[in-house]
Amino acid sequence: MxxxxxxxxxxxxxxxxxxxxxxxxxxxxxxxxxxxxxxSRLDLAATEAGVCRLTVGRGRTRATGRARRHAExxxxxxxxxxxxxxxxxxxxVDLAGAGPFQRAVLAMADRIPYGATDSYAALAARIxxxxxxxxxxxALAANPVPILLPCHRVVRGDGTWGHYAFGGRLKTRLxxxxxxxxxxxxxxxxxxxxxxxxxxxxxxxEPRRVVFASVAEAGDVGYRPCRLCAPGEAPEALPSAAQAxxxxxxxxES
Numbered sequence: 539m540x541x542x543x544x545x546x547x548x549x550x551x552x553x554x555x556x557x558x559x560x561x562x563x564x565x566x567x568x569x570x571x572x573x574x575x576x577x578s579r580l581d582l583a584a585t586e587a588g589v590c591r592l593t594v595g596r597g598r599t600r601a602t603g604r605a606r607r608h609a610e611x612x613x614x615x616x617x618x619x620x621x622x623x624x625x626x627x628x629x630x631v632d633l634a635g636a637g638p639f640q641r642a643v644l645a646m647a648d649r650i651p652y653g654a655t656d657s658y659a660a661l662a663a664r665i666x667x668x669x670x671x672x673x674x675x676x677a678l679a680a681n682p683v684p685i686l687l688p689c690h691r692v693v694r695g696d697g698t699w700g701h702y703a704f705g706g707r708l709k710t711r712l713x714x715x716x717x718x719x720x721x722x723x724x725x726x727x728x729x730x731x732x733x734x735x736x737x738x739x740x741x742x743x744e745p746r747r748v749v750f751a752s753v754a755e756a757g758d759v760g761y762r763p764c765r766l767c768a769p770g771e772a773p774e775a776l777p778s779a780a781q782a783x784x785x786x787x788x789x790x791e792s
Contacts, residue, residue: 570620570711570714570715572711573620573708573711573712573715574617574620574621576594576620576708577597577613577616577617577620578597579594579595579596579597580592580593580594580595580597580613580616581593581594581595581596581597581598581599581600582598582599582600582601582609582612582613583599583600583601583609584599584600584601584605584606584608584609584612584632585601585605585608585632585634586603586604586605586608587630587632587634588608588629588630588631588632589608589609589612589629589630589631589632589683589686590631590632590633590634590635590682590683591682591683592612592682592683592684592685592686594704599613608629608630611628611629612627612629612686615627615628615629615735616685616686618735619685619735620715622715622718622719623734623735623740624734624735625652625653625716625719625720625721625733625734625735626652626721626733626734626735626767627686629686631683631686631687633682633683635682636682639665639667639673639677640677640680642665643661643665643674643677643678644677644678644681644687644689646661646664646665647661647678647681647687647688647689647691647692648687648688650688650691650692651721652688652716652719652721652734653716653717653719653721654691655691655692655693655713656691656692656693657671657692657693657694657695658671658672658674658675658678658692658693658694658695658700659671659674659695661674661692662674671695674692675692675700675701678692678701679701679702679703680703681703684702684703684704685712689702689703690702690704690708690709690712690713691713691716719734720734720749720750721733721734722734722749722750722751722752722753722755722756722769723739723742723747723748723749723750724747724748724749724750724756724761725739725742725746725747725748726746726747726748727746729760729761729762730761730762730763730764731750731753731756731761731762731763731764731769732764732766732767732769733764733767733769735767736764736766736767737766738764738766738767739764739767748761752770753769753770754770
């Protein structure tokens with residue numbers, strides 16, 4: 539019995555990690571300073587319907603009136619996203635210049651969860667064109683608003699990155715950022731769970747913050763979704779070919 543007791547004690551005794559390893563676990567991931575600075579180089583164009591163009595350039599804004607407000611909101615949200623403080627976008631996107639097939643592809647890419655990836659072939663199957671993986675890749679390569687519509691979350695079936703308008707290095711950094719950043723955050727006092735970047739989530743004090751892998755996981759322990767950012771809301775049916783923007787899929791926080 540002594541041998542059995544000793545074995546059980548050894549089995550159930552938690553061995554603390556080495557001191558250096560423990561410090562590494564406690565440290566938050568280092569911010570990607572170069573990625574955060576990217577927002578100052580993004581050129582944005584917008585119409586009254588939403589942002590219609592995003593490219594890397596000199597940080598210019600081409601918009602006036604209400605369209606300028608869309609562009610400024612997009613730049614502010616992009617700054618938060620690139621700094622790891624936001625996991626979703628609410629600014630409307632105008633795809634009037636895209637064809638029906640490309641709009642369908644981009645709308646489906648917009649459903650890929652933050653921090654996840656999917657394949658060109660899977661997207662092709664979901665829009666009812668299972669043999670059009672190459673055409674899906676071409677549609678994503680011509681995405682007029684990268685990052686806002688997350689074509690960087692689409693990879694080849696073998697796991698390699700494939701083409702990305704802003705280059706493979708930036709695609710790697712964006713995916714690394716998303717995998718190191720929590721997408722779903724709850725408050726231990728209100729028992730409400732939000733998408734990272736929601737105004738309500740930003741007011742949660744650090745001791746009360748609880749990170750979840752999914753809204754379903756939060757629901758299992760009694761948390762309910764925030765009404766403001768609606769995490770885990772079921773996606774709408776695929777937009778019709780005539781739809782010119784994906785703004786209707788984006789819930790405003792105002």
